[in-house]
Amino acid sequence: MPLDPPDIYCAEQIFVPPTFPGILKQYTKAAIRTQPYDLLRWSAAYFRALAKGERPPVKERLEYPQITTESGLSPGFLKVLIQQIGKECSAKVCKLQEIWDGLCLDRQKLKEMLQLSGCQDGNEVDWLSFIAVASGHLNENLQQTMQMLCELLTEEPEGGCASIPMYVFQQLYQFLAEMDCPEIPGIGPRVPEETTKAALNYLQEMAASHSGFIMPRHTTHILCPPLY
Incomplete structure (x- = not known):
């Protein structure tokens, strides 16, 4: 029969992982700079990227006043996409969709931008063409x-x-x-x-x-x- 856990009477009995304060501080700063439309969805994408050793989807700085578009896209979010994918000739659509969803942007607008960018097979898109089309929306x-x-x-x-x-x-x-x-x-x-x-x-x-x-x-x- 398992023993009952010991009673906790003071804060000194609680073990706090040494890396926790730093992670929480960086997360808080990232959330404030990025201002995601859906904090929970973005947080999942943020910590998933950290767990994979990838760069998290974080804006370089706070955009103020906050830009509103039909897609939810802004220059800051477009820079995040470029940071995540790079400046290669082509990009995997599935990777783009994953980052797009993590930023809580409108999926229907993504489909429209992909079509305008000449994406035919739904697997890859000419990345610079997509960036150009996305910039045109801004x-x-x-x-x-x-x-x-x-x-x-x-x-x-x-x-x-x-x-x-x-x-x-x-x-x-x-x-x-x-x-x-x-x-x-x-x-x-x-x-x-x-x-x-x-x-x-x-x-x-x-x-x-x-x-x-x-x-x-x-x-x-x-x-x-x-x-x-």
Whole structure:
């Protein structure tokens, strides 16, 4: 017959694992910075990532005022997705769905973004195309979307000039410009070919004088033709 556990009369009799205070402190700070829509679901994703030795889905800083969109996506959450998946050419849809659900974002909007990104088989998606489409849902016009993509994909530290290779900029710009999505302001209706050619000719000249890199400020220069 099992013995009854000893009675506890004081706090000194309670054993607290030595790592518990640190884990709890980091979790609390992460929850405050991330501001998840569903704390319990996000907490499950947070501790699951820690248990696997992976980077948890945590924003770098608190977004204030908090951005509200139909999908629940914000620039901060998009950065979390990039941190979790990286900047590879393709991404596993199942992995993206797992992170998306952990951030408590709208699953139907994810499906719509995957379709716009050209995901056909449901197994993999062109990751940069998805980032471009997702960015389009967060901006008011195509130029703002391209500037955000520079800031998301740059390898420079925060506060730098946010440069990216011209070939990456051109690939994503042409991809978005050829789409016809007037209901998504950050993408908009199809851009005429002569408009994209004029913009790319100017930006290629700028990139040639900057070691093949383009910066957001180049797209806002007075001499730069409109992107849309």
